[in-house]
Amino acid sequence: MKKLDVYVDELFKNIPQSQQKENIIKDIKQNLGEKVLDLMEQGKSEEDAINKAIVEFGDIEDIRVELESNQLEKRKHARIQLSFSICGSILILALFIFTNFYYTPQIIWFVYPTFAVLWWPLIMLYRWFSLR
Amino acid sequence: MISSDVIRGHLDSIILRLIYEKDRYGYEISKEISLRTNNQFQIKEASLYAVFQRLEKKGIIESYFGDISYGGKRRYYKITTLGKAYFKEKIAEWEETKKIINIFMEGLE
DSSP: OHHHHHHHHHHTTTSOOOHHHHHHHHHHHHHHHHHHHHHHHTTOOHHHHHHHHHHTTOOTHHHHHHHHHHHHHHHHHHHHHHHHHHHHHHHHHHHHHHHHHHHOTTSOOTHHHHHHHHHHHHHHHHHHHHTO | OOOOHHHHTTHHHHHHHHHHHSOEEHHHHHHHHHHHTTTSOOOOHHHHHHHHHHHHHHTSEEEEEEEEETTEEEEEEEEOHHHHHHHHHHHHHHHHHHHHHHHHHSSOO
16 A cells, blocks of 8 residues: 555655645545555455556546635735735835824834834745745 | 546536436546446546536535544535436436437438
């Protein structure tokens, strides 16, 4: 059975990591395992059964297309979130800076909330990068 | 063994029909397909899982974990209400398609 697991891992080697990919690999290994046991019950040797399962597995191109379209959607979503966070933080900072200079021009305090607000676009930037 | 592009275009429907009847797991589906077609058509595991991905994303099927078998829990697939409507639509579409193709395929000596 180990040969089968190695084969499946090898097939999926070039597809980017994702939770969906992990799930699908697990399901496929389980499915092929059952197939091999079934073939062995019908009288095949383990080696023959495993080879038959591998030969009949087919081309993973279709699965790749499905998985990558998921990935693409997520990336698009992350990009929208990033631009939203940038616009949002600019607005908030503009308010702070205005309040600071209009009401208390003698004390420069807007720098402190600026550090706090910057976490927002930073996190979104990180998310966006991690999906690239 | 037939594995033409015509059948490939209808894999969704074939799988939906089997899940429509009752909740099933991956290997059960591929085995059932071979059984019902007398081994004239066998689905490849790779195509099967591509279809699962696609249908699940569209909300046509759902999955859940069932009993434990070789190497872990079996993932069962279940058709949703949307899926049932979608499949009925597919059947009507197939009837129409069949009629159109038959116009050109039948009646020649």
